Amino acid sequence: MCGRFTVQDEIYEIKIAVSSQFEQLFQPWRPTYNIAPSAGPGHEQLIAITAQDGSRILKLARWWFIPSQWNKPLNQLPTAFNARSEDIERKPLWRAAFESSRCLVPANGWREFKGPRGQKQPYHFHLEQKLFAFAGLWSTWHGPEGDAVDSFAIITTEANDIVKPIHDRMPLIIPAENYDDWLNPKADPSKVLEQARNKGRQLPLECYASDAVANDVRYEGPLAIQRVEVKALQTKPVQQLLFGDFPELAAKPIRRGRKQA
Numbered sequence: 001m002c003g004r005f006t007v008q009d010e011i012y013e014i015k016i017a018v019s020s021q022f023e024q025l026f027q028p029w030r031p032t033y034n035i036a037p038s039a040g041p042g043h044e045q046l047i048a049i050t051a052q053d054g055s056r057i058l059k060l061a062r063w064w065f066i067p068s069q070w071n072k073p074l075n076q077l078p079t080a081f082n083a084r085s086e087d088i089e090r091k092p093l094w095r096a097a098f099e100s101s102r103c104l105v106p107a108n109g110w111r112e113f114k115g116p117r118g119q120k121q122p123y124h125f126h127l128e129q130k131l132f133a134f135a136g137l138w139s140t141w142h143g144p145e146g147d148a149v150d151s152f153a154i155i156t157t158e159a160n161d162i163v164k165p166i167h168d169r170m171p172l173i174i175p176a177e178n179y180d181d182w183l184n185p186k187a188d189p190s191k192v193l194e195q196a197r198n199k200g201r202q203l204p205l206e207c208y209a210s211d212a213v214a215n216d217v218r219y220e221g222p223l224a225i226q227r228v229e230v231k232a233l234q235t236k237p238v239q240q241l242l243f244g245d246f247p248e249l250a251a252k253p254i255r256r257g258r259k260q261a
Contacts, residue, residue, distance in 0.1 A: 002082055002134070002154050002171040004122075004214065005110040006033045006225055007046065009131050014106045015058055017131045018048040018179060024059040033224040036217040037081035039064035039074045039151070047138055047152050048104040050183045061103075065153035066141040067093060083137055083153040085172055085193060094153075097137035100185045102192075104133035104174060105154055109225060111210060112167040123166045124210040124225050127173075127203060135172040135182060135196055160201045173200040 007014070008031045015023065027044070035045055044060035051057050065080040080093065088094040109126035135155040140148055155172040163170040174182050174196050181192045214224035 002110050002156060002169075003037065003112075004224075005035050005105075005107045005134075005154075005171075006124075007031055007035065007106055007131075008033060008108045008222075008225070009106070011046070011058070014046060014131065017176075018058070018104055018106060018133060019056055020048055020058040021055045022051075022057045024057055026060060029060065032220065033222055034214045034217070034220050035063065037063045039066065039077055041149075044150075045152075046106055047136060047150075048106065048133070048179075048183065049101075049138060050185055056183065059150060061138055061150035061152045063154075064151055065093070065097075065137060066139060066149060066151040068096075068139050068141050070141055081153055082156050082169075084169075085135075085155050085157045085197065088137065088155065088193075089190065094137055097139055098193075099189050101138050102182055102185070102189070103136040103138040103152055104179060104183065105136040105152060106131060106133050107171075108132075110134075110171055111214070111224075112163070113215070114166050120212070120215055121230060122210045122212060122214060123207055124227075125163060125170070125205055125207050127205060132176075132203075133174050133179065135174050135193075135200070157197055157201065160205070162205045162207055166207070170201075172196055173203055175199045175203065 011029060029046060039062055044062055046058055047061050049057055049059060063081050064077065066077065083094050088098040108131055109124050111122045111124050113120040113122050115121045136152045137155065138150060138152040140150050142148055156169045157172045159168050159170045178195055181187050182196065208227045209230045211223045211226040211228050213219050
């Protein structure tokens with residue numbers, strides 16, 4: 001899966017990287033280091049799409065897919081910020097968007113977490129900190145007040161050998177040479193998906209342990225991707241941990257019975 005990602009480049013760099021001709025931003029955007037999924041307003045992120053006139057546009061959308069036909073409160077949405085690549089051709093939630101509403105989600109990296117609850121260690125995956133793009137699906141939903149809300153999901157695939165020690169899934173990365181095909185609504189969707197699966201999983205990913213401050217979705221800032229050293233697990237025998245430099249105590253039985261008068 002992908003539950004956090006980072007976009008640290010400036011918007012002009014993103015526009016060049018995805019060959020966007022126009023921007024449709026209804027509010028200011030800035031680089032963001034600890035992006036988490038949200039179906040609510042105020043957390044919109046950049047996606048690149050193909051408009052009806054064929055132009056390529058950068059726009060803002062919520063990272064939680066809202067089907068265009070959704071007619072219930074947004075808090076009743078299913079978990080829809082990731083779309084499994086194995087499901088998008090057959091499941092009604094994704095099928096229409098996969099056929100004609102594919103998008104690129106610019107990113108500089110993403111994080112996965114490993115460890116017990118409350119002690120999870122994040123690991124940051126990136127391509128030498130260079131900007132790249134996830135495969136995405138997008139939709140426009142019209143709310144009860146008539147407002148148009150754009151949203152997207154990131155497509156995931158099985159993890160490659162670099163990601164697998166941390167997580168069994170990873171975002172599907174679209175190689176730059178396949179951006180045009182992925183965004184072409186007339187292209188064969190099954191073909192462009194297969195191209196992305198074959199090439200995206202072979203890209204030279206790098207990984208490092210990053211600062212756990214970003215476990216909190218309320219935190220935002222560059223510390224979210226700061227490299228940290230992970231302490232080695234304690235492997236001393238239990239008795240040594242308990243008695244330290246006094247091994248003679250370990251040989252004595254510990255009595256918990258009542259003291260005799």
